[in-house]
Amino acid sequence: NAGVGAGGLVWENSVADWEWVLGVDLWGVVHGVRLFVPMMLEAAEKDPAYRGHVTNTASMAGLLTAPNMGIYNAAKAAVVSLTETMYQDLRLVTDQIGASLLCPYFVPTAIVQSDRNRPGGALAQGQLTKSQLIGQAMSEKAVSSGKVTAAEVAHKVFQAISDNQFYVFSHTGAKALG
Template sequence: MITDFHNKTAVLTGAGSGFGLECARIGAKLGMNLVLADVQADALERSAAEMRAAGAQVLAMQVDVSKAEQVDALAAATRERFGAPHFVFNNAGVGSAGLIWENTLKDWDWVLGVNLMGVVHGVRAFTPMMLEAAAQDPAWTGHIVNTASMAGMVNMPNMGIYNVSKHAVVSLTETLYQDLALVTDQVSASVLCPFFVPTGIHQSHRNRPEGMAEEKPTRSQMIGQAMSEKAVTSGKVTAAEVAQMVFDAIAANRFYVFSHPQSLSSVQTRLEDVMQIRNPSDPFAYKPSLGADLKKALRAAG
């Protein structure tokens, strides 16, 4: 766990908005060195300028986390400028919706590339560096936080690719936690599972890769996008509050970070489905009108 963040180094992907930006703001206040990465150049530039104005030492790089070579370059630049990072926040992510059979291969490549492989690349590039630093100094501590989602704990309909990507991140991070515990007491991990929080993820289409811009969304994707936008923008918990939860979890060495703990009843229901070998429960039991509206919209679309 890290209890004193001053003069420590944080690597933050998706640092131009949402949780990444808010964690950068906290890091700057705590006197951290900041390595900021984002695929969106203008957002990254604004974030870097703000953190420098706040007095932080900043290394900013435009990075597409789905590209292994770009994350490797980020890791090399981090080592050269600040040494091994103490806090790595594999946070960059994109949203997606639609009936699972309607998603194209390009949809799968994009969402899994960013949400899953982006985390894989971050873990692969930075963990050995952190373990090396820990081996050289018994007092050195580090922490990796991977952003998943409540969609990594339950499976809401009409958002299949996103669910798959986030379940994979939960699995990856639980395994990372156990693997790290086998080899060191100085480096650990947490998984962040936010629910609906206003972050800008519902506008992920702004960063769709070249070649996807001409693809017209299906009716189910448009319906899912509209529902997601409504839910995200009406969220009561802020990105800044979630960012503080991340820092609190690092200081307490707490693995699971939930923005909406009250939503864990849905996770319990899913696990009880598994334990009792029963069919999946209605995911909209807590709000039947929502499920009825989605079913009506999709059947009308057919």
Template sequence: MIEHFHGATAVITGAGSGLGLACAREAAERGMNLVLADVQADALQAAATELRAAGCTVLAQTVDVADAQAMERFAAQVQQHCGAPQLVLNNAGVGAGGLIWENSLQDWQWVLGVNLWGVIHGVRLFTPMMLAAAQADPAWRGHIVNTASMAGLLNAPNLGAYNVTKHAVVSLSETLYQDLALVSTQVGASVLCPYFVPTAIDRSERNRPQDGAAPLSRSQQVNQAMVSKAVASGKVSAEDVARQVFAAVASGQFYIFSHPQLLAGVRQRLEDVLAARNPSDPFADKPALGVQLRGALKG
């Protein structure tokens, strides 16, 4: 929980576009100092230029969050220039789908590296310095927000690798919340579970390392087309979600949902688990979509 944002420091990964950039803008409006990281240098520099022009103090670093050593250097720079950040948004993420057995080793390494290892590195590197700052000052407050997805609470078909990473981020975040509660009342945690929000996540391939990357399989092409359509038609904006994030941080709220109406599906899944029954049909309330997907995959 952070009651006062003005003058505090926010570290945001994936800050060059989408939810990361929207959160950076929201942080700037609240008078925070910004540390921005992104793997796409041109987008990051454009964001930094915009926010500096608005009067914000910005440290921008091109960083691949999947790279442990790069993240360690980044965290050391943050510590040196800003001290312990009050707010850490482990937000960087990529979208990838397709039938789960069609994901190549390179697919798995890329998606796990960014979506999961990026969050792991953010937690392992920034949490200790935040706890040290809290121990040194009883008035100090900090908060960590990890970006997961509604895919971390549901299991949509043809989206396997992405689902796996986001479920892991939800688990990591819930554990982080409980672990922090064991040792401090000054540092909190939240998990952000957005649904289809108009961002550039459907164009994640633009930042994918090309070494060993194979052409997309048919199921991956189908997934990309359907996700692009859903993302483009999203009615909840990145700016809407950013405001939700900061409201949650201010109130100490753990779960942040951009589309709470989807919790009915989460309830159905958990009821399936409790009853030890087979997973429910994900297309029960939208059969036409199921027909479309099956038809596209059979081709």
């Protein structure tokens, strides 16, 4: 799992910001699926007892579109769609590999510090827009207020894999969506 975010109004984000967030949040998942699923399918073909499972991390932002988070929302919505499709594709070819989609809500993690890895662009030049600064502050407040820990989320993921459950939500109230 890797994730970065860049807040701000969608028309104010630079192409570099779009490429950075989509590169990490979406293409990281794409590369993982393209690398590991074929290896898992090969293992399943060789061994009828083989069982594999893919868990991709999206976000509640992939299901609910909050303002001032357009790039992140778009990337995570793409991960939701990719993983739902992958699940269906796997069902077409094997019953030995399962899939889950993790959609955490606000969990205290270092994602609010992802700007430290932002390539060049506005941050390095100290030229963030007002909406980007507001987006950073909103994200920091929301993420730091999260009550569910990363360890608790990990436990839910392992339980979902054991139960062959597709949707995994970090917060109980989110289950109403799935």
